Amino acid sequence: MLDVPGARLYYEVRGSGPVLLVMLGGSTDPAMAAPLAEILSARYTVITYDRRGYSRSPLSQPFGGHPVEQHASDALHLLDAAGPAPACLFATHAGALIAFDLLARRPERVRRLVAHEPPVYELLPDAERWRLMTAEALDRFEREGAGPAMRLMGEETGMAAPGPPGPGLPEWLRDMLTRIAANAEPNLRHELRAFSRYLPDAAALREAPLVVAYGAEDQGTLFHRTTLAVAGHLGRYAVELPGDHVGYLRQPAAFAEALHACLSA
Structure with missing residues (x-):
């Protein structure tokens, strides 16, 4: 555990070598990155962690009004x-937004960032649609709870949240799915509005050591579109990594090799 202002962060460390911080987003749980971390631990000191207010990282003070910056400070x-x-x-999904903020503010702390499928809706031609989707999801959250709001977002984005753990699953997987289900509430209550309006600082990041990447199986999807938009915003090309939005979980060995190539180029 690491004490930070307003929270205690749970984190895990694997391997040795240069530090590699893995930053997930949404209501996901870092156990999803454990297979990738195990493989990369032969080359890196891999750190995975629970963001404040999620899974095993309890708050000691209420969330602040600037969650992207707050999470970036925690990562620092x-x-x-x-x-x-x-x-x-x-950094993947909303974790990439946190990493953009960290890199823009403290570039001397980052050797290289690989930002995987960042959900920057504001750069899309149909940005207004996603603003309305966010507003509707938050309204549904207030009226009906986290489950209906997350189902709406899953239907609109094509990324449905996993269901509750069923019988017969390994204990570690049941624990992870239980944590993910509980993470929906802080994600909706404290983060969604600010994260959905976030724009990377192009002036600070245009020359920064970063790679913008998408999953090879995600071409044409919403998050492929946002990745290409971010790449254009930052004046660079997007690169392809194995798998889909969670390729790091579904194809960890292939993903690890491709990620290492991006990090060491």
């Missing part, structure tokens, strides 16, 4: 605890 505390050398970052 983790990097500082790991040592003074610049670190590699692998």
Whole structure:
């Protein structure tokens, strides 16, 4: 556990070598990145963690009004605890937004960032549609609870949240799915509005050491579109990684090799 202002962060460390911080987003749980972390631990000191207010990272103060910046500050505390050398970052979905903010504010702490399928809706031609979807999801959350709101978002984005754990699953998987279900509430209550309006700082990031990437199986999807939009916003090309939006979980060995190539290029 690492004490930070307003929270205690649960984190896990695997391997040795240059530090690689893995940053997931949404209501996901870092156990989803464990297979990837195990493979990469042969080359890196891999850190996975629960964001404040999620899974095993309890709050000691209420969420602030700027969640992207708050999570970026937490990630910086983790990097500082790991040592003074610049670190590699692998950040996916909303984790990529946090990583953009971290890199823009503290570029000396980042060796290279691979930002995988960042959901920057504001750069899309139909951005107004996604603003309305966010507003409807938050309204449904207030009226009906997290489950109906998450189902709406899954239908609109094509990324449905996993269902409740069924009988016969391994204990670690049941625990992870239980945590993911509980994470929907803080995600909707404290993050969704700010995250859905986030824009990366193009002036700060245009020359930064970062790679924008999408899943090979995601071409034509919403998150492929946002990835291409972010790449254009930052004046670079998007690269392809194995699998889909959670390729790091479904194809960890192939994903690890491709990610290492991006980080070491």
